[in-house]
Amino acid sequence: MSSSVSQGTSPKDLVRENIRNLRPYQPGKPIEEVEREIGITGAIKLASNENPLGPSPLALEAAAKMVAQSHLYPDGAAYYLRRDLAELHGIAPEQLVFGSGCNEVIQMLIGAFCVPGKHEVLSHKYAFISYRLQTLAHGCKFVEAEVTKELGCDVDALLAKVTENTRLIFVANPNNPTGAHLDKSQLEKLLAGVPPHAIVVIDEAYHEYARVADADYPKSHDYASDRPLLVTLRTFSKIYGLAGMRVGYGICSIEVADFLNRLRRPFNVNLTGQEAARASIRDVTHVQRSAELARDGIAKYRDAAAELGIVAYPSLGNFLLIDVKRPADEVYEALLRMGVIVRPMAVWGLTTHLRISIGTDEQNERCLNALRTVLK
Ligand SMILES: Cc1ncc(COP(=O)(O)O)c(C=O)c1O
Structure with a gap:
């Protein structure tokens, strides 16, 4: 040819x-x-925020059972993991979107909602680096707000950077690499100040650590009932010790989940990871x-x-x-x-x-x- x-x-x-x-x-x-x-x-x-205790023994056992079935495609809809997580979070199963790590959900959000050359993705200085990389790879402008003295998200500075082209606002709570977090009042101020044309993504990759560290640490999903444009990200890579299995997910409205799923690669969450994730939720x-x-x-x-x-x-x-x-x-x-x-x-x-x-x-x-x- x-x-x-x-x-x-x-x-x-x-x-x-x-x-x-x-x-x-x-x-x-x-x-x-x-x-x-x-x-x-x-x-x-001590460089990738992995769990030094490794996966739960329950997860290892579940994963070992699945390895023998590696010739089969995984359940593309992750039915059982979806059901377990819906129960855990008290949400409808259709509100969940799975990714090969929540990095993939970040990519899906940018891919689904941002038009290259037109829309802006907003975060702040020293935010999780994936937001910037994936925005630039998609051909959109990445905007960074200034931060507080402690290098945390300054909500006023962030809101001041919103324009009519802002489509996504990413805030990791707590943030990697700084460890800084938004408390309840700061999160509420952010959610109240965002105009209706922007989707707010609160990345809670370290949620399970934060809620033990600070009783006042807010869970973004608690604010979702009247906010169809709020997305929460979670992962099995951190406290659940399954970084190598690549399982992450987003919690969002059924409508947002539906759009993200149109873009999701078939079988993006592997067979072993799905079962290991289910078992690890049980090991409180x-x-x-x-x-x-x-x-x-x-x-x-x-x-x-x-x-x-x-x-x-x-x-x-x-x-x-x-x-x-x-x-x-x-x-x-x-x-x-x-x-x-x-x-x-x-x-x-x-x-x-x-x-x-x-x-x-x-x-x-x-x-x-x-x-x-x-x-x-
Ligand atoms: C804030 C934050 N979000 C998301 C991720 C991505 O995690 P994964 O793609 O492994 O689920 C990380 C990993 O380091 C992180 O620190």
Whole structure:
């Protein structure tokens, strides 16, 4: 078959301009890569806000049973997981939209509601990076509002950036990488101030950690009954310890869910993940233990901050942002050489900051000792 593209044409000349200019998402460095590069063993990874306790044993058991059925396509409608989650949240099953991680639901929202070159997606500085990347990949303008002194969402500044072209407003509550959150009154102010042409997405990837950390932490879905344009995001990647299985979901109105489902890839949530997710909801003890471990760990880092001469930002998640008051890349590299993988924040423009995911007690102790050595 003859091609109209000559042999000499570079893909660079053909790719859409917004993709050519896009810097890909940089995940936390995998343990194996660090060990290979540095020639060490026994490295620990505190870089991707994973649950150091791993999945619930119930989830592992459920997943193992499903592996034998891997020749079958999964249930594209995720019937049983949908039913269980609807019961858990007290909603209609049709209000749920599943994604291969909630990253995919973010992509579906932008794909369904934003016209490239026309609509704007709004968030704030230092917000979860996927909002920006996926907006730019789609060919829309990403608008960032200024933040509070603690690097949290400033609701007034955010609302001031809304224009007639704003279609989606993303706020992670709590936010990654800062750990900052909106309290009840701030969330209510945001919801009251958004004009009717914009959809508000409250990303609650760390919800289960936050609700243990702060009794006043608001659940966005409580405000959904009279707001058809409010979407809540949740994931099984964080407290449920199933990041590798890629299961996330959105809670929204039946109408919004219907539009998102038109765009959803067939069989996007795998067979094993669906059953592991169902089992992990049942293991409330594992969830509680995981949340408490994170709270204790954050308290330890915060206690050590003064002694280390660093700033630790408040966090309701299972991670915390620290300002090491010197070029963070050097601290990051020195920690790497000691087998401790954390996350540098230069991509966000925070050149003296690192984000540390909370590990087990031993991992936290090792990270703190490494920081003591590097920062002394
Ligand atoms: C705030 C926030 N939202 C969404 C996600 C995406 O999670 P997943 O796609 O694994 O469900 C993350 C993961 O780091 C996150 O931090």
